[in-house]
Structure formats: C-alpha cells, structure tokens
Amino acid sequence: MGKTIIEKIWENHIVHSEADKPDLIYIDQHLVHEVTSPQAFEGLRLNDRKVRRPDLTYATMDHNVPTRGRDVIKDEISKKQMETLRKNCADFGIRLADMHHPDQGIVHVIGPQLGLTQPGKTIVCGDSHTSTHGAFGALAFGIGTSEVEHVLATQTLMQSEPKTMNVRVNGDLEAGVTAKDLILAIIAKFGVKFGTGHVIEYTGEAIRNLSMEGRMTVCNMSIEGGARAGLISPDATTVEFLRGREYVPEGEAFDSLAGKWLELATDEDAEYDVTLEIDAGEVEPQVSWGTNPGMVVPISAATPKISNVENKDEVRRALEYMGLGEDQPITSIEIDHVFIGSCTNSRLPDLQNAADIVKGHRVKEGVRAIVVPGSFSVKMQAEELGLDRIFKDAGFEWRESGCSMCLAMNDDIVPAGGRCASTSNRNFEGRQGSGARTHLVSPEMAAVAAIEGTFTDVRKFTAGVPS
Amino acid sequence: MEAISEHRGKVFPLERSNVDTDQIIPKQFLKRVERTGFGQFVFHNWRFDDDGNRRGGFELDDAKFEGASVLLAGENFGCGSSREHAPWALLDYGFRVIIAPSYADIFYNNAFKNGIILIKADEGKIRDWMRKSEDGTYNIHVDLKQQEITDDDGNAVPFDIPGYHKEKLLNGWDDIALTLLLDEKIKEYEAKQPKAVTPLANDGIFK
Numbered sequence: 001m002g003k004t005i006i007e008k009i010w011e012n013h014i015v016h017s018e019a020d021k022p023d024l025i026y027i028d029q030h031l032v033h034e035v036t037s038p039q040a041f042e043g044l045r046l047n048d049r050k051v052r053r054p055d056l057t058y059a060t061m062d063h064n065v066p067t068r069g070r071d072v073i074k075d076e077i078s079k080k081q082m083e084t085l086r087k088n089c090a091d092f093g094i095r096l097a098d099m100h101h102p103d104q105g106i107v108h109v110i111g112p113q114l115g116l117t118q119p120g121k122t123i124v125c126g127d128s129h130t131s132t133h134g135a136f137g138a139l140a141f142g143i144g145t146s147e148v149e150h151v152l153a154t155q156t157l158m159q160s161e162p163k164t165m166n167v168r169v170n171g172d173l174e175a176g177v178t179a180k181d182l183i184l185a186i187i188a189k190f191g192v193k194f195g196t197g198h199v200i201e202y203t204g205e206a207i208r209n210l211s212m213e214g215r216m217t218v219c220n221m222s223i224e225g226g227a228r229a230g231l232i233s234p235d236a237t238t239v240e241f242l243r244g245r246e247y248v249p250e251g252e253a254f255d256s257l258a259g260k261w262l263e264l265a266t267d268e269d270a271e272y273d274v275t276l277e278i279d280a281g282e283v284e285p286q287v288s289w290g291t292n293p294g295m296v297v298p299i300s301a302a303t304p305k306i307s308n309v310e311n312k313d314e315v316r317r318a319l320e321y322m323g324l325g326e327d328q329p330i331t332s333i334e335i336d337h338v339f340i341g342s343c344t345n346s347r348l349p350d351l352q353n354a355a356d357i358v359k360g361h362r363v364k365e366g367v368r369a370i371v372v373p374g375s376f377s378v379k380m381q382a383e384e385l386g387l388d389r390i391f392k393d394a395g396f397e398w399r400e401s402g403c404s405m406c407l408a409m410n411d412d413i414v415p416a417g418g419r420c421a422s423t424s425n426r427n428f429e430g431r432q433g434s435g436a437r438t439h440l441v442s443p444e445m446a447a448v449a450a451i452e453g454t455f456t457d458v459r460k461f462t463a464g465v466p467s
Numbered sequence: 468m469e470a471i472s473e474h475r476g477k478v479f480p481l482e483r484s485n486v487d488t489d490q491i492i493p494k495q496f497l498k499r500v501e502r503t504g505f506g507q508f509v510f511h512n513w514r515f516d517d518d519g520n521r522r523g524g525f526e527l528d529d530a531k532f533e534g535a536s537v538l539l540a541g542e543n544f545g546c547g548s549s550r551e552h553a554p555w556a557l558l559d560y561g562f563r564v565i566i567a568p569s570y571a572d573i574f575y576n577n578a579f580k581n582g583i584i585l586i587k588a589d590e591g592k593i594r595d596w597m598r599k600s601e602d603g604t605y606n607i608h609v610d611l612k613q614q615e616i617t618d619d620d621g622n623a624v625p626f627d628i629p630g631y632h633k634e635k636l637l638n639g640w641d642d643i644a645l646t647l648l649l650d651e652k653i654k655e656y657e658a659k660q661p662k663a664v665t666p667l668a669n670d671g672i673f674k
Binding site: 015016020035036038042043047049080127144145149154155158196197223292313314317407409426428431434 | 495642
C-alpha cells in the first residue's frame with residue numbers, strides 16, 4: 001500500500017522510536033518570534049544550554065511591532081519584549097530579521113517568501129498558524145514555549161504520530177469565491193474540532209487550482225478546525241513558487257531537489273484514517289457571525305435561530321456578545337472597521353484582489369479601514385504596482401507589516417463595541433480589542449464591506465448590482 | 468517541573484465549550500518575559516472590564532469558589548493559539564487539575580509540560596460533577612498513581628491518561644534532559660542528512 005505525504009515526512013524525521021512513547025522527530029526549520037520565545041531562551045540560560053542548530057533557526061518580530069511610527073515604541077513592555085529577542089538572537093547566534101530589516105514580516109509570510117519553507121521539511125514555530133507552511137507540502141505545526149526551548153536545545157521534538165485526514169474538495173470554486181471562503185466553509189461544515197489529533201491533507205481539483213497564496217490561506221486555518229497541521233502535496237505550482245527564492249539552491253541542484261519534492265506527494269493507493277468531502281460548487285462567499293471560527297454562514301444567509309440549534313447557550317452568548325439578533329440577515333450587518341492583513345490574507349495577491357475592488361470607490365463615511373501588508377517585501381512590491389495609491393485614494397490607511405489588528409497586541413485595536421470586517425483567522429471574544437466584534441471574511445469581501453459599510457456579496461458588487 | 472502524584476481540591480465548574488486561549492489569557496498580558504505572574508489575568512475579559520473593575524457575574528470570583536484548584540470544563544478546552552501563557556495562568560491561579568471531555572492538541576501538550584494533571588472524562592460524568600460542584604462545596608481527590616478520582620462521599624471513578632504523561636508527572640521529569648540522553652541518536656540522524664546547500668549563517672544583522 002502507498003503512503004500519504006504525512007507518513008512519508010514523519011518516517012523521514014524519526015530520530016528515535018520506542019513502544020508506547022511518542023517518537024523523537026527531527027526539526028528542519030525553527031521559526032522564532034518575540035512573544036513565545038523569551039521564557040525559552042531564559043530556560044536555556046538557567047540550564048547552561050546552547051542553541052543546537054542556529055543555522056536551522058530564524059527569528060523575526062511581528063506580533064508587537066507598530067505598523068506606523070516605528071521609531072518610537074510607546075508600549076514599554078512591548079519594547080522590552082523586542083529588545084529581549086534582539087539580545088537573545090545576538091547571544092545565541094540566531095539570524096534575526098529585525099523590525100527595520102528588509103526581510104521583516106509576519107513569520108508565516110516571510111518563511112515561504114524567503115524559501116525557508118520547502119516541501120518535506122518539518123517546520124515549527126511557537127505560533128499555532130505555523131500550519132500555513134503546510135501549503136508547500138511541509139509538516140508544519142505550532143508549539144508551546146516549553147517545546148520552543150526543547151527545539152532550541154535539541155533540534156527535536158517528542159511527538160506522537162498524527163492520524164491522517166483527507167479533506168477532498170470536489171469540483172472548482174466559482175468566480176468571486178476564494179480560498180478563504182473555502183476554508184471558512186470547511187470549518188463551518190465540520191466544526192472547530194473536527195481535525196483534533198489529525199494532520200489534514202487538502203486534495204481535489206479546487207485545491208490544485210489554487211495559487212500558493214490561496215493554499216497558504218487554506219492551510220493557515222487548519223488549526224481553527226482543531227487539526228495539528230494541514231498540508232497540500234507539492235506539484236508544479238509549488239516548485240515554480242520556490243524557484244529563485246533566497247534560501248533555495250539554483251540550477252541543477254534546484255532541479256534535483258524539485259524532483260525529490262514531487263516524489264513526496266501522496267501515493268495514489270494511500271489510505272487515510274479519515275476522509276471528508278465538500279463540493280466547491282456549493283461554497284459561497286462566507287462571513288462569520290459569532291465568536292468562534294465555526295460560526296460562519298454564506299453571505300446569502302442569516303444568523304442562526306436559537307430554536308434550531310443544539311448548543312443554545314453557546315449561540316445565545318455569541319449573538320449577545322456580537323450584538324446581533326437571531327435569524328438576522330448577514331447583509332443587514334453594518335461595520336465600522338475593516339482590517340486587511342494577517343498571516344491568513346496579507347500576501348500580494350490578497351492585496352491585489354482587494355485593490356481591484358476598491359479602485360475608483362471610497363471607503364464609506366464612518367468606516368475606518370486599514371491595510372497591513374504581511375511583510376516589508378510585500379509592501380514594497382505592492383507599492384511598485386501602485387496598490388498603496390489605490391487604497392489611500394479610497395480612504396484606507398496603508399501601514400507597515402506585522403500581525404497588527406489580527407490580535408491587537410500593538411496599537412491597532414478595534415474599540416469596545418466596534419465591528420470589524422477582518423481578513424484574519426479568529427473571531428474570539430476580545431481578539432481584536434476588548435469588547436470588539438470580529439467578522440471573518442476574504443480580502444474581496446472586506447474591500448466591499450469598506451465601501452458599502454455593510455456585508456455585500458462581492459459577486460453582485462463587481463457585477464454592478466445595486467445593494 | 469514539580470512532581471505530582473495526587474491532588475485534592477475544590478471543584479470549579481466552567482460550563483462552557485470551546486474555551487479558547489484568548490479567553491484563558493488575553494493577548495495584552497502576553498508581553499511579560501517571565502513564566503510567572505499570569506494567574507491574576509486568568510479569564511480576564513470575563514472577570515474584569517477595561518478599567519480593571521470586576522464585572523461580577525463570573526462565578527470564579529464568587530467567595531464560595533475561593534481556593535478552587537480543580538477546573539471542570541466543556542469540550543475542546545484550550546482551542547486557539549499555542550500560547551503556553553494559558554497553562555501558566557491557570558497554574559499560577561491555583562488550578563492543578565483540569566477535567567474536560569476533550570482538549571485542543573497544543574494546549575494538551577503545553578499543560579502537561581507544566582505539571583497540570585489533564586483528565587479526559589465523558590460528558591455525562593462531567594455534567595454530574597458540574598451539578599454537584601455548583602454550590603462551591605464539592606471536593607475531589609485525584610490519585611494519579613491509581614488513576615482514580617474520589618469525592619468526599621467516597622464515589623470513585625477511574626480515568627485514563629497516557630502512560631507517558633503519567634510517568635513524567637509522577638517523576639517531575641525535564642523533557643529536555645530526557646532527550647539529551649539520546650544525543651548520540653540525534654548526532655547519527657544529523658550525520659545522515661545532506662548538507663544544506665545554502666546554510667543560514669549569523670550575518671551580524673542584529674547588531
């Protein structure tokens with residue numbers, strides 16, 4: 001019987017295996033950021049340990065960094081956290097893309113951009129959205145700070161072998177329906193814990209037809225479905241994306257490596273522990289209405305009726321927090337904030353697609369809209385294409401790169417009671433600011449919401465149908 | 468990590484499912500560079516308003532639950548981010564045992580690494596304990612060696628726990644020290660790997 005890519009990567013990385021114990025697996029790439037690493041470095045110091053493989057470790061700062069006025073960090077504690085990372089990287093010899101470095105950006109944007117992310121690698125980071133890198137056919141997952149310390153000290157992790165799950169997307173997405181809508185629809189259909197204990201491989205025509213950026217959006221939100229990781233078998237799209245990147249080899253060495261990458265793809269006769277299916281054709285643009293990423297409906301729908309659901313208390317509490325009624329049409333919801341950014345949707349095509357919609361329009365009065373490119377490089381490329389002008393002319397704010405309003409650790413906060421159309425990944429209570437209300441959408445839907453001030457089907461908007 | 472073999476304490480019932488790590492400890496408290504001092508912020512947004520005043524209505528702050536050290540919760544506890552600040556906050560507040568029908572994977576690993584006893588129990592049993600613990604007088608005794616939960620009335624319920632986690636909790640073992648015992652294996656593995664074509668180097672950019 002053939003093997004899945006998940007099994008192949010796992011087997012390639014076993015350092016030590018014992019009955020009834022997790023395997024010790026080798027980690028090929030460790031990404032580090034300022035929030036989840038200080039205590040890990042402190043642990044190394046206390047035990048007089050070194051970083052085993054600084055050459056396989058790469059750090060940046062993204063969670064806390066201001067997205068404007070970077071020379072002055074007003075928050076003393078944020079400043080201390082960034083200074084701590086700077087010192088830790090210097091002391092332990094780790095490469096750091098500091099706040100002003102041209103390679104700086106959200107850790108899950110710069111890994112692929114630099115070519116550090118490659119098929120077949122095991123990649124970890126003290127961040128749950130590490131699953132993003134799975135888009136390349138890497139086994140990439142988030143870890144806690146104790147595990148960050150473990151990887152720094154040993155370049156390995158104790159992990160039990162995951163169960164395998166195939167999420168097969170049949171058919172192709174309709175025009176105007178994006179990778180973001182697809183992953184939101186998957187989580188809405190199967191729930192916020194369907195993936196627990198599993199690594200998901202996304203397969204099917206719709207997945208094959210996605211760009212690498214679209215695939216990253218899908219894999220990024222695997223954790224929102226509870227999965228340990230999500231990935232996609234590498235193909236020609238993967239290889240072409242990586243060709244010429246800074247940390248991949250050139251010429252014959254690249255061709256040889258690319259051949260090995262393609263061999264990792266799941267064998268035709270491989271079997272998964274679980275297979276789930278969804279029809280791409282049934283996916284509409286999606287909008288989250290509640291306080292977890294499974295509380296999502298199509299734009300044409302309404303919030304749930306409490307009498308129709310099993311988890312009545314949870315739905316009632318979510319509607320109350322969100323300031324929404326039951327059975328309220330999504331198109332009737334008025335927003336006052338728009339955030340285009342985050343490790344889910346801040347790459348160049350995300351910004352291009354949003355800019356295509358924004359061009360020639362104005363942000364609705366009373367709406368504050370910001371665009372936060374995923375990396376310094378994305379920002380530069382967007383500016384070369386004039387996207388910054390399109391956004392600014394329409395009334396958007398154009399910022400420096402970072403995690404920003406996805407989790408509001410810096411100054412980019414939605415005020416209490418504010419309502420945000422956000423291209424990020426989590427709509428938990430207080431995520432974008434205490435008392436803030438988050439609606440997860442695609443960049444295209446966020447752009448339309450900025451112009452209309454309400455949620456509107458992007459397909460009707462681009463077709464010129466008055467709302 | 469401190470060894471732990473048993474624990475007796477008051478039960479606090481948190482009758483919610485999908486409690487995410489943003490609720491356990493909101494992001495504004497992730498900026499500390501230490502592992503300690505997070506307990507005061509646990510479930511902060513449910514307990515306090517923006518000015519730091521108690522909202523009231525969240526039962527953990529009710530006097531009858533003072534000193535509670537066993538947390539009962541609904542399914543998928545600890546979903547969301549990988550922040551280890553979540554178990555740090557729960558432990559620092561005083562919770563040594565968590566009982567829920569299911570946990571998010573990363574939280575599950577993180578909590579064990581900090582010496583919290585995590586128990587998966589069936590929903591029916593949890594509902595029963597939730598009801599019994601409502602008035603703040605219900606205590607249970609968790610015996611990790613025997614894998615048994617006993618209440619003051621002598622009702623005993625067995626529980627499952629992965630042997631690997633149990634052994635580490637009982638001995639208070641340090642994961643890294645254990646792995647370093649396998650250093651030769653790691654070296655062997657590394658020796659078999661092709662040299663990276665473009666290795667990363669410390670180029671001094673962080674000066």
